[in-house]
Amino acid sequence: MQTWTDYQNQHKDKFLNELIELLKIPSVSAVPAHNGDTASCAEAVKNALIAAGCTTAEVCTTAGHPIVYGEKMIDPSLPTVLTYGHYDVQPPDPLDLWTSGPFEPVITDGKIYARGACDDKGQMFMHVKALEVMNATNTLACNVKFIIEGEEEVGSTNLGKFLEENKDRLKADIVLVSDTSMISMEHPSIETGLRGLAYMEVEVTGPNRDLHSGVYGGAVANPITILSKMIASMHDENNHITVDGFYDKVVELTSEERTALNSAPFDLNEYKEELGVKEDWGEKGYTSLERTGVRPTLELNGIWGGYIGEGAKTVLPSKAFAKISMRLVPHQNSHEIAELFTAHFNKIAPNSVTVKVTEHHGGEPVVTPTDSIAYKAAEKAIETTFNKKPIPTRGGGSIPIIALFEKVLGLKTVLMGFGLDNDNIHSPNEKFDLVNYYKGIETIPYFHKYFAEMSKA
Ligand code: BES
Ligand code: MN
Ligand code: MN
Numbered sequence: 196m197q198t199w200t201d202y203q204n205q206h207k208d209k210f211l212n213e214l215i216e217l218l219k220i221p222s223v224s225a226v227p228a229h230n231g232d233t234a235s236c237a238e239a240v241k242n243a244l245i246a247a248g249c250t251t252a253e254v255c256t257t258a259g260h261p262i263v264y265g266e267k268m269i270d271p272s273l274p275t276v277l278t279y280g281h282y283d284v285q286p287p288d289p290l291d292l293w294t295s296g297p298f299e300p301v302i303t304d305g306k307i308y309a310r311g312a313c314d315d316k317g318q319m320f321m322h323v324k325a326l327e328v329m330n331a332t333n334t335l336a337c338n339v340k341f342i343i344e345g346e347e348e349v350g351s352t353n354l355g356k357f358l359e360e361n362k363d364r365l366k367a368d369i370v371l372v373s374d375t376s377m378i379s380m381e382h383p384s385i386e387t388g389l390r391g392l393a394y395m396e397v398e399v400t401g402p403n404r405d406l407h408s409g410v411y412g413g414a415v416a417n418p419i420t421i422l423s424k425m426i427a428s429m430h431d432e433n434n435h436i437t438v439d440g441f442y443d444k445v446v447e448l449t450s451e452e453r454t455a456l457n458s459a460p461f462d463l464n465e466y467k468e469e470l471g472v473k474e475d476w477g478e479k480g481y482t483s484l485e486r487t488g489v490r491p492t493l494e495l496n497g498i499w500g501g502y503i504g505e506g507a508k509t510v511l512p513s514k515a516f517a518k519i520s521m522r523l524v525p526h527q528n529s530h531e532i533a534e535l536f537t538a539h540f541n542k543i544a545p546n547s548v549t550v551k552v553t554e555h556h557g558g559e560p561v562v563t564p565t566d567s568i569a570y571k572a573a574e575k576a577i578e579t580t581f582n583k584k585p586i587p588t589r590g591g592g593s594i595p596i597i598a599l600f601e602k603v604l605g606l607k608t609v610l611m612g613f614g615l616d617n618d619n620i621h622s623p624n625e626k627f628d629l630v631n632y633y634k635g636i637e638t639i640p641y642f643h644k645y646f647a648e649m650s651k652a
Pocket of ligand 3: 285314348620621
């Protein structure tokens with residue numbers, strides 16, 4: 196019988212070429228003009244699941260983009276691994292900053308460049324290929340279920356309902372996800388937490404129409420100036436967030452937890468150099484790893500208003516806008532934080548303007564256990580293929596559905612990500628190193644093997 200290694204070595208080109216085809220589909224979930232592409236991407240994922248060995252796979256329609264579900268049940272007495280991933284991608288713009296087309300995958304220096312290469316088509320597809328490896332070599336150790344959605348990048352609005360309506364079909368023992376990153380190939384790691392998200396949009400209105408800035412300027416409040424001041428006041432001199440009640444539910448780490456978190460390899464000078472900044476920034480009293488891993492933040496994602504076209508226009512605009520998102524940590528709730536933000540924003544608005552605040556999609560923070568069988572299986576799988584025990588870390592990003600897997604299905608998650616922080620996810624020139632891709636395909640079958648073995652013991 197063929198070994199995993201034989202099969203993998205013989206099919207390296209196939210694994211790569213199939214990923215390239217998937218990356219060519221511009222499945223941008225945020226842009227309705229791409230709805231046909233998201234639909235055909237869902238179809239392609241379904242076909243890939245069948246080809247890899249799923250006995251059933253289907254494209255499930257939702258009020259938004261379709262969800263792909265597939266499974267192969269081999270023995271009801273064996274544990275079931277539910278793999279989650281997403282086939283939708285972020286918009287590729289700004290296009291002029293890409294070296295090659297975002298949907299024309301190019302391989303340079305052993306890295307594949309395309310939108311979705313890492314987040315999450317490349318990482319999701321490792322699981323499909325790992326299934327192929329196990330299925331072709333007759334070594335499936337667990338029952339497998341796949342749920343690959345098309346709305347992660349727009350807040351997973353319809354997946355929660357799908358979980359509610361398919362509780363029986365989705366019965367499993369663990370959720371396995373590769374949609375996060377590790378420190379480096381030399382320092383493999385497993386993220387053991389994700390932050391939540393509350394995303395707000397604000398509109399500040401001054402005069403009832405755009406005005407001549409000479410005729411009226413100086414006598415009427417400019418909403419851009421007011422909005423800028425309001426935004427600037429949201430961090431104090433220590434870069435603490437000033438939204439009333441924002442930190443009320445945040446729990447400080449114990450000094451042991453802080454020491455453990457900060458023992459992960461991290462070089463601040465390299466970090467600054469890589470990002471082209473002379474100095475780092477953040478909440479006083481916390482390290483960079485703490486600031487992105489276990490502390491909540493408030494970020495401006497966009498700000499606009501007035502004249503931004505070519506040349507100059509002397510205008511005192513009627514309105515100014517901003518998109519502001521907050522990353523949340525355990526015990527903070529996205530809707531509660533949205534309410535606190537709204538109350539605060541209204542409170543600090545001067546009488547010279549009126550404000551409107553709306554809430555976009557959000558998600559709740561999660562912490563995943565490190566003392567579970569599933570975590571230990573992931574740890575052992577990575578140790579097997581990397582020759583190094585992975586370090587537990589806390590990730591700064593968000594995957595809104597993970598909290599719902601626990602809430603709706605009662606399932607814990609293992610975040611076995613193979614991306615790197617410099618993969619440029621959501622940025623121009625997104626890439627995924629081929630060594631990471633192949634390492635993922637190599638490691639995942641060991642997870643299934645060890646999870647089955649350890650569950651029996
Ligand atoms: N895969 C990312 C999340 C991520 C990236 C977690 C790196 C940990 C490390 C995911 O696709 C993502 O981008 N999520 C969004 C949230 C969503 C509601 C738009 C995010 O974190 O901004
Ligand atoms: Mn992702
Ligand atoms: Mn993403």
